[in-house]
Every structure is written in structure tokens, then in C-alpha cells.
Amino acid sequence: MGANIGTSVTNTIVAVMQAGDRNEFRRAFAGATVHDFFNWLSVLILLPLEAATGVLYKLTHLIIKSFNIQTGEDAPDLLKVVTDPLTRSIIQLDKSVITGIATGDLEARNKSLVKRWCKTKTNMTFWNATVESCPAGAVCWVEGNQTWTEMNTTWTEYLEKCKHIFVNVDLPDLAIGLILLALSLLILCTCLILIVKLLNSMLKGQVALVIKKVLNTDFPFPFGWVTGYIAIVVGAGMTFIVQSSSVFTSAITPLVGIGVISLERAYPLTLGSNIGTTTTAILAAMASPGETLANSLQIALCHFFFNIMGIILWYPIPFMRVPIRLAKGLGNKTAKYRWFAAVYLFLCFFVLPLAVFGMSIAGWQVLVSIGVPIVTFIIIVIIINVMQSRCPRFLPKFLRNWDFLPRPLHSMAPWDKMLTSSMLFCGRYCCCCCKCSNCCRKDEETEKISKTSRKSLEMYDNPAMSTDKDTAENVRATQL
Structure with missing residues (x-):
């Protein structure tokens, strides 16, 4: 669930790249944050439901028990052929150290994750030695008054060094990780800017009008409702091809910004992308070793059914498409106060997750006692806002607007x-x-x-x- 929320930050950053034009920014930020709102609202409903009933766990457990799935060798990765040569030239990691840390090997914690030698040879030497008592599991024999056993020792012969940037760098893993983090963020932001610039330059004039008519056209009556579900399938298929929901949603965000795709059409495409990205985890889980296959596949299916349940909640009934309305409101607000986009990113993807994580470490009692009143307060404020705009006569006079509060508390x-x-x-x-x-x-x-x-x-x-x-x-x- 947290990964679902975190993966939507990329297209939100893409939307910020269009802040130069207020109208484009209005649409792009709405198109990006509709993904955020869908994920946040789904977690807000399904996480308490899962904690109370375990519905996702029970459903996926039944599915795992009903199928006899054989383990594979390697997890398929359609992009590995393209990305491996580049990543291997930058950094290579020692998978044995990662496995050792994951399995609780204390010796692995003191080893470096950076792989220095790519070609090694393990040698073993045997000799006989006398011992006072035979070690458990060893082959021993007695000659005269002495007990003999076969001893051995192994050593690693380093034959060929790896060929990546950090192979000869004498830096701790933390420093290398921070350098790679800064480098990756720089490359990410550069690529996102180039994507926005490229799409803005290509999709203008008559080309934009043609694409706009094709993408936003509905099926004729009475089959207009089918269009959104086909868009979900298209989004899932495209995300399966690129194996990343961030890539797909980041590509359609600029199109929403320049007006080629409407927000109503981008929403089902985004929902389909959420489904498509779960297929990668399912395929990887099916390639797991036999002893971990059931658990890994169950986690992947939990991700899949979480998104399916979210779509059932927030799409089939038009009135329940709340993420669209929330995204429009946020798009209007950020177009008027563009600095609020940075505040939104900082609060939603750093402060809020960190606060929830801290409270969860303190214990579920702390999390519930603090979290429930805050969520209740937010829901009450939203209800009052809706009633102020639609039926203010049902509210007391002082609640028909927020003027009784200090201005910084109800106005930006x-x-x-x-x-x-x-x-x-x-x-x-x-x-x-x-x-x-x-x-x-x-x-x-x-x-x-x-x-x-x-x-x-x-x-x-x-x-x-x-x-x-x-x-x-x-x-x-x-x-x-």
C-alpha cells in the first residue's frame, strides 16, 4: 500500500515541470494528483478494513492454496536487456552480501555491498592431522595411540576486477549510496523535463487536435460507459509493456497538461496502470524458490487485489469518482498559488509517511489515539465545506463560512x-x-x-x- 502511494510521486514531479504556464499547470497537476488521491483514499479505506478483517490476506491465502504453481528460474524483466549494460558500468552489488543481511547473517553486516571482484576462484586444500577427540561429523581413524582426522582449508583467488565506476573507490557504502542517490535524482529530473519539453513541442496545432479527438471520443450510445473500462485495459497493457506505472503515468501527465487527454480519460488510464504494474511483481514471485514461492506470490496478489478493490470503490459509480473532483480542486489551488505544489510534495510524500511511521513504531495504541481524531477532524471539515457550497441553510450561521477563524487558517x-x-x-x-x-x-x-x-x-x-x-x-x- 505504501509502495502504491510512493510510486505516484514521479508524475507529480512531472506536473511541477509545467509550472511555467498557469493553465497547463492547472491541468497537469490535476492529472498527476488524481493518481495520488486514488491511492490515498484506497489506503484510507482498505488499510483499516484489512487490519480489522484480514480480507486481503484471507483471499490471497485461499487462492495460493487452490493452485499448484511450479517455481521457475529467473524473473522475467523486459527492460533488463536495455538497462543492465548501463547500470553495470555504474555500480554492481554483491548479491551474496544482500542475501546474508536478509537472512540475518551477522558476518554479512560487516561486508561491503559494492562488488569489487567479478571473477573469483575458490580453492580447497586437504591434509591429515592428529586431534585429541574426533570432531562431530568428521572422518576419523586411529593409528597407534593417536587419533587422526582429515582437515581442509579454503581460500578465494581473485582473478578479475569488475568494471564499474566505484570499483577502485575507497569510500564507505553510505557515501557511495548518497552519491548514487543524488546522481539518480539529477538524471530523473532531467529526463522528466525532457519528456515534458518533447511532448509539448511534438503535440501542438493540428496534431494535438487529432489526438485529442481520438483519445477523448466515447463509444456511441448506449455503450458510452464501456469507454472508461477499455481505457483501464489500455493503461494496464501499456504499463505491462514498460513494466513501470511511474513511466506510463509520467508520460500521460504532460498530455493532460497541454489538453490532449482530458482528466476524465486520464483517470481510468491511471487506474489501469495501477493494475498493470502488479503483473511484474506476480511474474517475479512465480520465479521465486520453492520455499519462498507461496509467501512472495501471496504478497504480489495482495498488491493486485488492493488495486482491484480500489477501482471497485472509486470508479464504477460516477458519484464515487471522488479523486477526480479532489484533483480538480487541488489543480485550481496550485495554479493560483504555485508554491503550494512544493508544499504538497513535502507534506504528502515526506512528513505524513514519516509521522505515520513514527507513530506505528510507538505502538498501535498511539497510532489509533492520534490518527483517528485527526482523520475524523479532516472528514468533518470536508463535510462542512461541501455543505457550505451546496446547502448552507442546514448549517448554523457561524459555520456558513470560515470567516470566524483567523484569515491564515482559511485562506492561502x-x-x-x-x-x-x-x-x-x-x-x-x-x-x-x-x-x-x-x-x-x-x-x-x-x-x-x-x-x-x-x-x-x-x-x-x-x-x-x-x-x-x-x-x-x-x-x-x-x-x-
């Missing part, structure tokens, strides 16, 4: 003013902060553009409905 405007002033953003308050001569003029031009492109801003709910005239207005506004 004070925080926005503080952040933009402190970071010297040349934006809404640039005339006061930056004091640059062109800022005010740019603000006036932005106001004029916003009037002409207001209709375009509203089209992010369904960009497939935007016309050629809307696209032309967007082009003129961008050129201005």
Missing part, C-alpha cells in the same frame, strides 16, 4: 503574500518587491490576456470540447 492569500515577498517573486506583488520597471506593465498585459482566455481556463475540465477558435485564442495570448 496571507501565506502567498508572505512567500512571494520573502522570495522576491516577480509576480502579483512584483511592483512592491522587485521594483522592476516592466513588472507593472506585464501585470496589466496579464489582466488583458486573462479576460480573453478565461474560457480557455475553464476548459481544463474537458479540454476535448475546446474548439479551433479557442486554440487560436490561446496561441494569440501566448504570443502576447
Whole structure:
């Protein structure tokens, strides 16, 4: 469940790469966070259910018992042929040390994970020696008054060193790990920026209109409802091919941002991607050794059925497609206050998991006593928000809005003013902060553009409905 949440951070980072254009950012961030909301809401419902009933454990245990699956040799990996030459030239790890640590071997903890020698030879020498008493399990014989036994010793002959960057580096594993972490994050962010730039440059003009019509077209009545389920199958199939839900969702996020895919169509594609990514774990589990096959396959099936149950909860009934509405609201908020995207990433993927992890270490009593009131409070606030917008007459007068609270507790405007002033953003308050001569003029031009492109801003709910005239207005506004 935690892995499901963590894997959605990549496409959220991709959406941040489109923060330069407010309208694209609005759509892209909504398209990325719809995956986050689906995972968070599914965990919020299914984790307590699993803790109370063990439904996933019992279901997968029954399935494992009903099949007689034979073990394989190697887990299939369609991308290993491409990635292995590159990764082996950067770093190679000693799998025997990893196995030793996993199985609790104390000696393995003091060994380095970095593989230095790729070709070794183990030699063994035998000799006879006298002993006072025969060791258990040894072959012994008596000659005269002496007891003899066969002794042996082994040593490793190192023949050929590995050929990776860190083979001759005299650094501890922690330092090498931190270097690789920084390098991988740099490469990740660079690739994500290039993906966004490439898709933005390729899918413009008439090409975008054609793709938009094809991807967002529904089946004719009365089979329109089938379209979303076909999108789920397509998402699962594409994710199985690339063997990564992060890659697939990161690829469609820029398409949502530029308006090629609507949020309503991206949602089932994302759900299908969640199913497709579980097939890799299932295939890997089926290739496990016989003694661990049942447990590893059961974990993989738990991942699969967790996503299936999540889809059953949040997709078939249109009213229950809550992640779409939440993602739209968050997209609007982050388009208005773009700094909130960084706050969202920090809170949802660092602070919150760390807090839950800390409370769980303290014990389930601490977790429940702190977590339940917080979740209850959040649910109450959400219910009041919904009632304020739809049926305020059923609320007491003081709850019909949040004005009775201090403004920083119900509005981001004070925080926005503080952040933009402190970071010297040349934006809404640039005339006061930056004091640059062109800022005010740019603000006036932005106001004029916003009037002409207001209709375009509203089209992010369904960009497939935007016309050629809307696209032309967007082009003129961008050129201005």
C-alpha cells in the first residue's frame, strides 16, 4: 500500500515541470494528483478494513492454496536487456552480501555491498592431522595411540576486477549510496523535463487536435460507459509493456497538461496502470524458490487485489469518482498559488509517511489515539465545506463560512503574500518587491490576456470540447 502511494510521486514531479504556464499547470497537476488521491483514499479505506478483517490476506491465502504453481528460474524483466549494460558500468552489488543481511547473517553486516571482484576462484586444500577427540561429523581413524582426522582449508583467488565506476573507490557504502542517490535524482529530473519539453513541442496545432479527438471520443450510445473500462485495459497493457506505472503515468501527465487527454480519460488510464504494474511483481514471485514461492506470490496478489478493490470503490459509480473532483480542486489551488505544489510534495510524500511511521513504531495504541481524531477532524471539515457550497441553510450561521477563524487558517492569500515577498517573486506583488520597471506593465498585459482566455481556463475540465477558435485564442495570448 505504501509502495502504491510512493510510486505516484514521479508524475507529480512531472506536473511541477509545467509550472511555467498557469493553465497547463492547472491541468497537469490535476492529472498527476488524481493518481495520488486514488491511492490515498484506497489506503484510507482498505488499510483499516484489512487490519480489522484480514480480507486481503484471507483471499490471497485461499487462492495460493487452490493452485499448484511450479517455481521457475529467473524473473522475467523486459527492460533488463536495455538497462543492465548501463547500470553495470555504474555500480554492481554483491548479491551474496544482500542475501546474508536478509537472512540475518551477522558476518554479512560487516561486508561491503559494492562488488569489487567479478571473477573469483575458490580453492580447497586437504591434509591429515592428529586431534585429541574426533570432531562431530568428521572422518576419523586411529593409528597407534593417536587419533587422526582429515582437515581442509579454503581460500578465494581473485582473478578479475569488475568494471564499474566505484570499483577502485575507497569510500564507505553510505557515501557511495548518497552519491548514487543524488546522481539518480539529477538524471530523473532531467529526463522528466525532457519528456515534458518533447511532448509539448511534438503535440501542438493540428496534431494535438487529432489526438485529442481520438483519445477523448466515447463509444456511441448506449455503450458510452464501456469507454472508461477499455481505457483501464489500455493503461494496464501499456504499463505491462514498460513494466513501470511511474513511466506510463509520467508520460500521460504532460498530455493532460497541454489538453490532449482530458482528466476524465486520464483517470481510468491511471487506474489501469495501477493494475498493470502488479503483473511484474506476480511474474517475479512465480520465479521465486520453492520455499519462498507461496509467501512472495501471496504478497504480489495482495498488491493486485488492493488495486482491484480500489477501482471497485472509486470508479464504477460516477458519484464515487471522488479523486477526480479532489484533483480538480487541488489543480485550481496550485495554479493560483504555485508554491503550494512544493508544499504538497513535502507534506504528502515526506512528513505524513514519516509521522505515520513514527507513530506505528510507538505502538498501535498511539497510532489509533492520534490518527483517528485527526482523520475524523479532516472528514468533518470536508463535510462542512461541501455543505457550505451546496446547502448552507442546514448549517448554523457561524459555520456558513470560515470567516470566524483567523484569515491564515482559511485562506492561502496571507501565506502567498508572505512567500512571494520573502522570495522576491516577480509576480502579483512584483511592483512592491522587485521594483522592476516592466513588472507593472506585464501585470496589466496579464489582466488583458486573462479576460480573453478565461474560457480557455475553464476548459481544463474537458479540454476535448475546446474548439479551433479557442486554440487560436490561446496561441494569440501566448504570443502576447
